[in-house]
Amino acid sequence: SAVISQKPSRDICQRGTSLTIQCQVDSQVTMMFWYRQQPGQSLTLIATANQGSEATYESGFVIDKFPISRPNLTFSTLTVSNMSPEDSSIYLCSVFRTNYGYTFGSGTRLTVV
Amino acid sequence: AQRVTQPEKLLSVFKGAPVELKCNYSYSGSPELFWYVQYSRQRLQLLLRHISRESIKGFTADLNKGETSFHLKKPFAQEEDSAMYYCALLIQGAQKLVFGQGTRLTINP
Numbered sequence: 001s002a003v004i005s006q007k008p009s010r011d012i013c014q015r016g017t018s019l020t021i022q023c024q025v026d027s028q029v030t031m032m033f034w035y036r037q038q039p040g041q042s043l044t045l046i047a048t049a050n051q052g053s054e055a056t057y058e059s060g061f062v063i064d065k066f067p068i069s070r071p072n073l074t075f076s077t078l079t080v081s082n083m084s085p086e087d088s089s090i091y092l093c094s095v096f097r098t099n100y101g102y103t104f105g106s107g108t109r110l111t112v113v
Numbered sequence: 114a115q116r117v118t119q120p121e122k123l124l125s126v127f128k129g130a131p132v133e134l135k136c137n138y139s140y141s142g143s144p145e146l147f148w149y150v151q152y153s154r155q156r157l158q159l160l161l162r163h164i165s166r167e168s169i170k171g172f173t174a175d176l177n178k179g180e181t182s183f184h185l186k187k188p189f190a191q192e193e194d195s196a197m198y199y200c201a202l203l204i205q206g207a208q209k210l211v212f213g214q215g216t217r218l219t220i221n222p
Contacts, residue, residue: 031208042199043157043212056207092157096208101147104157 006105023093028073037090119213134185136200145203146183
């Protein structure tokens with residue numbers, strides 16, 4: 001399966017600031033996904049990031065709040081903008097490959113104070 | 114609506130006892146279902162998928178379309194099975210996963 005490096009692994013940020021999370025994959029993949037896992041909750045898909053096109057956002061998530069970049073087939077970033085304490089979550093990237101299914105990064109634990 | 118329901122947030126059994134983690138789904142298409150596991154301080158990883166019909170670490174799961182269920186079972190639990198388990202449904206076309214709420218399984222010695 002694909003090896004995913006996600007960083008930072010954790011951060012504590014001031015409200016009103018922004019944090020960019022990076023996701024690097026060891027092989028080219030078409031589809032990358034960003035999930036959020038709020039405390040005590042399940043994983044919720046934020047958006048699908050495809051190379052060469054704008055990300056597709058799920059209901060309740062908007063580009064202004066969670067801008068995503070996908071400059072090539074092995075890399076993506078998710079920015080959490082203008083953070084508030086409600087954004088405190090674990091953010092995970094995931095990739096899909098046809099014969100291997102989905103692989104997840106180790107996650108970024110974000111705390112907004 | 115596309116939904117995955119795991120009715121038990123917490124499940125605790127004794128070592129050697131049988132385990133069943135419940136998962137029900139709602140999906141209008143042909144379902145493709147997965148079980149993911151997250152051990153303490155480790156990343157989420159695939160445990161099994163229904164189309165492969167395999168047994169991983171002694172766990173099996175059978176898709177029951179009549180009952181719209183995909184329960185995870187193991188006949189004899191081991192302490193190393195203690196983890197968070199998520200059932201997930203693949204949304205065809207969009208190729209995205211919808212997750213259940215997760216069940217924290219604790220195996221008592």
